[in-house]
Amino acid sequence: MVEAMTDTTADARLAAEIAAAAGELLLTLRVAEQGTVGGRELGRRGDHAANVFILDRLATDRPGDAVLSEESVDDPDRVGADRVWIVDPLDGSKEYGMPGRVDWAVHIALWESGRGLTAGAVAQPAVGAVYATHDVPVADHDDTRRLRIVISGSRPPAFLAAVAREVDADLVPMGSAGAKAMAVVRGDADAYVHAGGQWEWDSAAPVAVAQAAGLFCARIDGSPLEYNRPHPYLPDLVICRPDRADILMDAIAAHAPVSTDAPAVAMVRAYLRAVLTHDASHVRLAVDAWSVENGQRTGESGAEIRDRLERRDRGRSPRRIRDLTFREHPGAVVARYLLDVVAGGEPSTVSVTEHFTVPGAEIRSIVAIVEPHRKNS
Structure with missing residues (x-):
């Protein structure tokens, strides 16, 4: 057991180190390209540069592990691997390409066969923060204010307006799944709900960190979030403080659609x-x-x-x-x-x-x- 814990801590530290370094690379690129390119093209360049860096580091430090990355061709053999790193080199590429936006992130998570997500890190380079599973603090939420639910700024689930009314919450638009999840980890928000379609790399690292912080994490129907599946589409999730999970999930069950796209x-x-x-x-x-x-x-x-x-x-x-x-x-x-x-x-x-x-x-x-x-x- 001690050896397993030591290995997990080492993987978490590696995830945090790589995420932080990729974040620094993205900050440097953003400054270097200022006035030359912006918007989607800057996001593409950042995605590519960070992906190359992260894959090189993982190949060096964990050469026997498989990788599932948003910016790389999916290798079906990963499904049978014992260890798979799930990577989003730049989550929130749209926000990254917009001057002044800080709600973008780097996601690196480790999935292990029979254990699920065992390590992960989310870097928010523009605010100088890195959150990792080996040392994330337990979230501290403010009970004196109304509930705050962070949602997608571009694709907010339509049913959330009714949910917010039922649980007496404010809806707060924000970019990047990582930025939204870390807002709940910090206690700036009480929940993050998404149902507009996502991929495993969008949520793996945020969920790993949120679970380590003691937060409730599930699909919107209450089922577990599963990773390293043959098709990496994972359309929805809920991350919230555990003492509000029952009331929020009941409201979602009453208002959310009963099915999602294949x-x-x-x-x-x-x-x-x-x-x-x-x-x-x-x-x-x-x-x-x-x-x-x-x-x-x-x-x-x-x-x-x-x-x-x-x-x-x-x-x-x-x-x-x-x-x-x-x-x-x-x-x-x-x-x-x-x-x-x-x-x-x-x-x-x-x-x-x-x-x-x-x-x-x-x-x-x-x-x-x-x-x-x-x-x-």
Whole structure:
């Protein structure tokens, strides 16, 4: 038992050391690129640089361990590994690319077979903080103020307004899952609730640290948070002070939807959201992904498809997706919907059927048929 504790502490210290160093790298890059690039491009550069650094360190210090990273191709062999590091090199890349924002983080967690999350660290470089499982203090919450629930600033769950009214809480938007979870760890907030879709790397390190701080952590339906699964989609979570868990979970059960998207459907939904928002940061595309529209090749790589999603076409501007339905097949999803667009200054509607090949944790191909909607004729 002593040896296991010693090993776990060493892993936690390593996670904290690497997360802190990656954070310093990100701060340096942010300053160096100031005035040159910003926004999504700065976030991409930060993601890439931090990922390379973290993978190099893990390969050196824990050469026999597997890694699941947001910025790397998923290796299915990790599912059978005894030890897997789950990494988000830059959580909150959107906020990182915005001057003055501090709500972004570096996540590094260790999952072990039969034990679950055993070590982890969350660095918040912009505020000079690193939280790790081996020395995180027990959270101290203020009972004299109203409950504070931190939520996604861009994708807040619709049901939380009703939950907040029921438990008499304020909803506080914030970027980065790590920043939100650490707000609860510090006692600045009482709970963090998310149901808009996430991946294992979004929550693994925050959950590891929150559990070490004595906080309640679960899915929104109360089931355990499980990691290193074949598909790393983990759409929702609750992190909260344990003495408020029952009342909060009861309110969520009364107002939250009873089901969530299957992983492949959630990936397609993220793609369709990017069609409207021109923000493809949450879209998982294989490096060699390709796309076709009405028999014409429109993308030869994941990077090209992502660039097309984020490019604003003045000739045809998508405005709204309506009547969306999904049909899931083994390794594939078919989406059918109506797309309201403005083309040449005139509004119109097209009917879209898209076939997505999703064999694992990435979209491999997209074949679309786009036709004028019958009501336009």
